[in-house]
Amino acid sequence: MIGTGILKGMAVTARNFVGSYFEKERLITVQYPEERSPLAENYRNFPFLPYDGDDPHAGLRCVACKICEKECPPQCIYIVKSDDKKPDYMGKPQFYPAVFDIDISVCMSCQICVEVCPFEAIKMDKEFELSKRERFNNLLQRKEELAKPNEYYHKICPTEAAEVDGKLAAAAEAAAKKKAAAAAATPSAPSKPSPPSASS
């Protein structure tokens, strides 16, 4: 009979409409600013630079190797290498970025910078409410705005941050061991020529 298809469709709509009063599962919309659905742990949008300790300058892991600048597909990273060096987390003197800018109006959140970084120095943030009143300086994020403490990274992605910390601690330990071994090996070497110099 003509019209049964329409009536069947109406019945489905009516079932969903009435059902939404009784079943929580059928209510699928979230009233956004008041209610928020939780973010997935893997969620990513823009990069930030985690730093260890309290000082954003001393604790910054970035060594200004410029790999991310080169690999970034839309070329939104701009780095200027420093003239002097500062000790990194292993105590090794390294360059640091004098300028580190990310233009977040160009960034496309692909996280290739995170993948190519050999120093775990750049990670993806989860902040998504980024509307700004001014679109030039506010959307170009400087080093000071990008640097965020490691605790913040632990807060947004606990599992991944713990993994990274473990990796860095292992690297620092290996470096310290190597240094200790080198220190144990070297005293005998320079000590031999030193007596003649002391005698002369």
Add this chain to the structure above:
Amino acid sequence: MNVALEGEIVRKLKPVFGYLHRNHEQIGEQTTYLGSMPYTDRLDYFCSMTNNWAYALSVEKLVGIEVPERAQYLRVILAELTRLQNHASLLGFLLSDMGAWGTPLMYAFREREKILDLFESLSGSRMMCDYMRFGGCRVDTSDEWLARAKQIADRFPKFLDEFDALILGNEIVIARTQNVGKLSADLAISAGITGPMLRACGVNYDVRKVDGYGFYPRFKFRIPLGEHGDTYDRLMMRALEMRESVEILKQALAQIQPGPIVNPKVKIRAFRPPVGEAYGRIEAPKGELGFYLISDGGPNPYRYRVRPPSFINLTVLEDLCLGHTVADVMVILGSVDIVMGEVDR
């Protein structure tokens, strides 16, 4: 598009492309091989997972990279989930074009939302997934994620039944789609049409079966075929393909085993394929999506060409629309299933 009318009957029609052109192929020739991967998400922004797979497949062919077993299964799972959400939203949009404002689209988006949540928890982004890598995938899944995917696959037929009852048996839909926009099999083959649009004409051609890329030969599934090649067949083709996708999903989720997800020999930095050329193609939800790459041994491809299904399927629009009314043009255009990001690149 430019349309010449006689009363309300279409006498001439010319699709006008190019409003979304953004130099995708030129950008692909200037960035590194890895750097093109996030750009492929932006081609057909509904199905970024299958775009990633097509590009990764062509680079893997170029270099000769083996893909670990778990990664192959994950790719099949993600591609079929993409097909589900693409076809579901297409049905919604098509019915919306027909005048069924809102309701079917919201039903389809409710299901799509669940799949996008899965993508988000896996890759970090709902639509711009950027998940596949050369020789595997980027991050591993948890068992909890696989359980969620299984739940969605199990519940999906229920949604399809509901959707059938809601609108696909509707007399108005049938009257608006049957015998509208007929495409003959000969024209479809000679124009290079692929995907559900070709199969709606009764041509049994699916790259999943023909090429057997990935692990598709391991799964049992059927290819739905149409008979008349009209808009109704194209509409039903999507509904039937979703049921087969659910079957593939169930098999893949049952067979997947723990293991490595990426080939450790592939370098992330300084990736330089040998001199040569390769064409990798897959059955994307909209048709055959292929990437043609020529390498001169440098860090970026010498030539990077995309064979987009939407663009080639759109070229026969005039033949479909001639003799129909203006109101039918909207329905026919909807049934072709285009995404402008892929048409113009």
